[in-house]
Amino acid sequence: MSSRFLIVLPLAAALLSGCQLSGEKPAGADEEYFTWVDEQGQVRQTVIPRTEPSAGQESPPSETPVQQSEDTHDEYNLKNYPDGNALAERGFIRPGDPEPYFTWRDALGNVRVSYYRPDTRTAVEKGEIEPPIELTEASIYQTSTAPADADLPADADPLAAAVLGLDDSVAPYFERWAAVCCEELDRSDPVEWEPGREFGVDVTDASPTHEFITGTSHYQLVSLPADKDFVVRLRSYDQKGLFVPSLAFLDAKFRPLRLVTDMVTEFTPESWSRHGYLRFHVPVFPSRGERWMLIYTTSRAAAGQTVIETRYGPRAIPHQRTGELGLKHIHQ
Secondary structure, X not given: OHHHXXXXXXXXXXXXXXXXXXXXXXOOOOOEEEEEEOOOOOEEEEEEOOOOOOOOOOOOOOOOHHHHHHHHOOOOOOOOOOOHHHHHHOOOOOOOOOOOEEEEEOOOOOEEEEEOOOOOOOHHHHOOOOOOOOOOEEEEEEOOOOOOOOOOOOOOOHHHHHHOOOXXXXXXXXXXXXXXXXXXXXXXXXXXXXXXXXXXXXEOOOOOEXXXXXXXXXXXXXXXXXXXXEEEEEEEEOOOOEOOOEEEEEOOOOOEEEEEEEEEXXXXXXXXXXXXXXXXXXXXXXXXXXXXXXXXXXXXXXXXXXXXXXXXXXXXXXXXXXXXXXXXXEOO
């Protein structure tokens, strides 16, 4: 390798100082190339032929060869090498090409030709597979993991203890919520989980109420399957108003394990077969001891509204303290 560099470096120096040695340019100095890979995987280079300007015509500026080669080269142009995504959307049929076809033999033995247009839809668009599940954005609260005997240095910022959940005077949100719930909840009429289909859960004026730290709310308890972890799809249907749920997951003794609140989702308009609804995807963790799901709402959510766009302009759907919901186990 060292001998090779000894040869190349002086040559490069000679090329750089060529104007001092001779007025002639090295062979190939002005040539331009396409670099491409053949069907064998070998890298090839093809010289781009130059068009000499006629007498009295100025040479094209140096920045135009790429555009010239794309537009006018006989082989290397956008017609022969179009954008791959654009070609895929056309079923890999180039402009001017005949549509693909297949031949077949009819009942009389005659050979027939049938043309077809490739179906470029994805498997999700065709309904062959379910689209990937996107979990609903929400605020999650659960048992604090801070050690009970953790102490801050004496000269630490007084606000640090509150931020880290170490200030006894300001308990973390989850602990304050759990202090008033949920072992005393009415368990006389829970909703049993129904696997394999969407089932209804109604939160009505006749449903029991509880004084949560977020306000008084009607609620409904739903038993969870002792299954592996899964995702629950929850729809809250528009019944002249929307019930915006918050969820609490409880263990077998009705002790809170996790809160899911302030969920962010979009409204799906009504169709000929169903009401409009809010849809939520929330993970459930039976492996962590979650056995019950408590559905309730907050005073702040009940006082809000959801604004949607219709053909007649914006429409405000008020939130309410009761509503009709649909739950379904989603397999991943």
